[in-house]
Amino acid sequence: AKRRGRNRVEAFNDELRQRTVEVKRLSDEILRGLERQEFRPFFQPQFDAETLEIVGVEALARWEHPTRGFIMPDTFLPVAESLNVVAQIDEAILDQALFQIVRWQGQGLDVSRVSVNVSCQRLRDENLVAKLKAMAIRPGMLTFELLESISFDTADEGLKQAIEEIKALGIDIEIDDFGSGHASIVSLLELSPKRLKIDRRLVQPLLESTAQQDLVRSIIDIGKMRDIEIVAEGVETMAHAELLRRLGCHILQGYALARPMPADDVLAFATARTWL
Ligand code: C2E
Ligand code: CA
Ligand code: CA
Ligand code: CA
Numbered sequence: 001a002k003r004r005g006r007n008r009v010e011a012f013n014d015e016l017r018q019r020t021v022e023v024k025r026l027s028d029e030i031l032r033g034l035e036r037q038e039f040r041p042f043f044q045p046q047f048d049a050e051t052l053e054i055v056g057v058e059a060l061a062r063w064e065h066p067t068r069g070f071i072m073p074d075t076f077l078p079v080a081e082s083l084n085v086v087a088q089i090d091e092a093i094l095d096q097a098l099f100q101i102v103r104w105q106g107q108g109l110d111v112s113r114v115s116v117n118v119s120c121q122r123l124r125d126e127n128l129v130a131k132l133k134a135m136a137i138r139p140g141m142l143t144f145e146l147l148e149s150i151s152f153d154t155a156d157e158g159l160k161q162a163i164e165e166i167k168a169l170g171i172d173i174e175i176d177d178f179g180s181g182h183a184s185i186v187s188l189l190e191l192s193p194k195r196l197k198i199d200r201r202l203v204q205p206l207l208e209s210t211a212q213q214d215l216v217r218s219i220i221d222i223g224k225m226r227d228i229e230i231v232a233e234g235v236e237t238m239a240h241a242e243l244l245r246r247l248g249c250h251i252l253q254g255y256a257l258a259r260p261m262p263a264d265d266v267l268a269f270a271t272a273r274t275w276l
Helices: 002-035 073-082 086-106 128-135 148-152 157-168 185-189 200-207 210-226 238-247 263-272
Strands: 039-048 054-065 069-071 114-117 142-147 172-178 195-198 229-232
Touching (some): 002 054, 002 073, 039 114, 039 263, 054 073, 054 086, 073 086, 086 114, 086 263, 128 157, 142 148, 148 185, 157 172, 185 210, 195 200, 195 210, 200 210, 200 238
Parallel strands (some): 054 114, 114 142, 142 172, 172 195, 195 229
Antiparallel strands (some): 039 054, 054 069
């Protein structure tokens, strides 16, 4: 029994070592990937709930690894976080997203707005506001999606001020994953965001639960009072889309309408209008 115990300990140590080696390799590869610009945005269209016209796109980071193919954020973000390079990834995605909007325009596609996900780390970057200022961004063209958990930090005056400066530049603030955590709704409302995006965990059970519908309806009501647009994510069926429209939700995003896609596919998608 003693011997078996030791084998188990050795097996555990082996596994731990392997995992450590794997994280180490991933870390090295992320840093190299940043240098080689392997982080690219995919774009997921967002739709007006009433007309189902495309009103914007969300840029979602993908890591185009030279041998392992496309790697998803859930795999690389935690490691990037521990390396303190999430802000660099955010920056790379923002630059490419703005470049794309101009490029689409040249192709005759008017994507009026792009949303990018912005980490707390990036918001704390002292050069961020200066850099954004230099970019001369058309008001309303760019949205920063901030995770709901940001409200735990808004006691931090520096962060609050950064958000105000960003708004003053004509960049919209959207609260992402709204309703997923335990953030204070009041402190979120005090940021006066342009939009709230209801988390998919609130959206998906909508058809089965009238209590859930009441909750979403009440979020939409608060939005009306405060002049905040409501976005729903994780819209996976047209029944969800129709119900959300009836509840008064403004903007829809989800697999039922469009998946995230490479920039080059957006033009063909928007032209074919197959979702209608
Ligand atoms: P998120 O911001 O909540 O983005 C929505 C996620 O849901 C995306 O996953 C998207 O592909 C997925 N999704 C879209 N429609 C549906 C649907 O109908 N059903 C379901 N089940 N999922 C749907 P993705 O691309 O894997 O991104 C995961 C998360 O990684 C994002 O969640 C965001 O928090 C983070 N992320 C992505 N790109 C960036 C980035 O450039 N910077 C930062 N800081 N975070 C990013
Ligand atoms: Ca988002
Ligand atoms: Ca979200
Ligand atoms: Ca999320």
